[in-house]
Amino acid sequence: MLIAGLGPGHLEKEDLIGSGMDPFFSDEENKEAYLLDGINHHPSNLVYKATQEWVLKKIKQETPELISSVLINILKNNNVEYEHIPIKLIWDNSSKKLLGKVVCLSTSFMWSENMINRAINWIKKNIKYDYLIVGGQYCSLKKNYLIENHKEIDFIITGDAEVSLPQLLEILKKGKLDTIVNIPNLLYKKGDKFCETYSLYEDINKYDCPKFENNHQIIPYTSMRGCPYSCKFCALRFCTPGWRYLSAERIIKDWKYYSKTNNAKHMDIYDSTFFIPFQKIKTLLKKLPSMNLTWEANSRVDTPFNKEVVKELEKANCIALYFGFESMSNKVLGYMDKKVNSNDNRKINKLFKNSEIDTMMSFIVGFPGETISEFEKTKNYLLKEHYGYYNIYVFEFEDKSMPIWEDKDKFKLQIFNDNEDKLSWKHGGESWTHSGMDSETAKKLRKVAIKEIRKSNSKAIHRSWQYDFEWPLIKSLPREKNLKIEKLIDKLVFVVKDYSNDDKKIKIKEIVQELKDLNIHIR
Incomplete structure (x- = not known):
């Protein structure tokens, strides 16, 4: 009897409480707040006029x-x-x-x-x-x-x-x-x-790729075990010692198999960082353009990307990359042992800004040693500079196997397990305090920052409600236009949470008019 599967919960469900996509309300209940002048302006009623397609299309098939x-x-x-x-x-x-x-x-x-x-x-x-x-x-x-x-x-x-x-x-x-x-x-x-008994690290190249029954548009994939890095918030290198990876030739073979056998259209790569060693990527970039498969992966900001590599990635059908920026404070990045600095983060964001490859940057608030003033550096960057997707996670202490526990005395780190039955990875589910702040402060900083960024930066989009819908929203449109549309929809989703009743009506009309200018209309 095999018991296996994903962990519980959804990272961003809490963010949606009180919004136009409140997970605890029915679709009809969520729509009530958007009824103006006899017309319902809820985001689910938006249509792209050029093709008459719904803008928000629920994902029909789950990824295996x-x-x-x-x-x-x-x-x-x-x-x-x-x-x-x-x-x-x-x-x-x-x-x-x-x-x-x-x-x-x-x-x-x-x-x-x-x-x-x-x-x-x-x-x-x-x-x-x-x-x-x-x-x-x-x-x-x-x-x-x-x-x-x-x-x-x-x-x-x-x-x-x-x-x-x-x-x-x-x-x-x-x-x-x-x-x-x-x-x-x-x-x-x-x-x-x-x-x-004794340890044995398998040569993962000698085993066939996992087989999936039936057709699947999206196939999950991993090409490595372990991790060669030593970030203080991650215990992956201890979970899976002996970092190993598949060859470029093997990856190509696997993807061809999924394309032929499962009619796959997209590869979702789970590796902690897909782009090492970089020589493997150079080989892949020569082979992938001829394959009818899009793909997305995690990377690090110290990967040797440049304009030429970005163009090659586009030709190779890469549509999204995920980066752990974590902080825009060099001091905090040092505490994390990230081995990068805030300028490295900025360079990556600027490099991909004009490409057709979407980027998602993650940040942590409340890492041991981080003060409110140090987090302000991250917040100010997101308010004024960031382009594309982002998310902010409250530091959560999983257990004492996390490398940061070695610095508990340095940062006066204390953990209070206030919920023995905690199942989902909630933002700051564990109570903690350290020399910089406590978990309640971190939660408040996160909440305020996301709201301010939503209102102030027209080019930064927080990911929360999007996971249930097809992406990009309008596949026939370029990245820049899709981001503009999605940003306005994000504002529309949260307008009922961000504004009072009187201001809400005005804001809904303003947002809907801006969407009309982009050929997005209410049906």
Whole structure:
């Protein structure tokens, strides 16, 4: 029995409370506030006049889930019978009586002790089983916590599972537990203690790409394991030691497979940074233009981008890049060990400004040591300079495996776990305080900043409601025009939250008129 899937919650749902897309209201309730002069001006009623298409089009097909698919492929390739239990049942606290000799729990989208506790308690309550195997990134990071706090666990896979998982399942099936020491990347019970076998880092180039059933326009993809960087807010390099990556030739082979087999049109790359080593990218940029696949990926600001590379990326069908700017304070970037500075951030934003490649920059407020005045540098940049998408996240302390915990005394960092049942990655779900500010201050700074940026910077767009809709909004239009339209819609979504009733009516009419000037009309 395989339990795997994504983590709970949606990052930006809280931002939408009180807006024209309040997640706790029905569509009809959300539309009520937009009724003026007998006409409903809600964003969902907008049409692009040139083609008579709706501007906001709900995404029809979900992207397949990668972790479950990888594990299912491992089981299928080794002729292991299985039942897949969506992990969503755990986050929804659904009651479901199940029977399974062996339960395999993936922890790859769990980032706190509360989440792993909730998952294992749900399994104990709902499944009658003989053996419990846990694996995934959280296990690699927190094996000691699991051993000390969850005696119900029988086996922990702490690294690559391609060899370990099928070998372990075969041994359990045959009852040959005396040979378990030969399995790599495994912790197993011996009496009251856990023993550890040996580590084995797989050559990921020798394994086939995950297979997906049916056609999917968007395919999730990963081309590396681990991370060579040491950012203080991220424990990925500890979760998956031994950084490895697929060759450019292998990536091309995989994408051709998905295009032919699944009728894929777009690749969504999950790597923490897709652009290293850069020589791999140079090879890809020569091959990708001939493929009818768009793609998006994460990158770093210290990637050697220039105007020529940007043009090559456009020709290679890259449509979006995601950058972790994190802060516009050099002092805070130093605390984070980002190994870049604020000017590096500015250069990247300017470089991609006139391209057809959308960019999304993420920022953190409240990182240990950051003061209100240091965050003002980030806020001022977003108010006056930023072009394109952005998001601001309140620093959240996941657990003591985060590298920043090493600096707890330096920054007088204290953590208060005020919600044992916390499941979603809420903004500042953990209460904390440090020498610069506390979590409540960080939440307020974030909220005020986003509202001010929405009103003041006509070229900066905060991502919140957009995740449910097709993107770009109007595929036949260039990036610059799409951004103008989306910015106005963003203002329209939040106008009922940002203004009083009298001002709201005036603002709605102003925004709708600006949209008309861009050939966007109310139907």
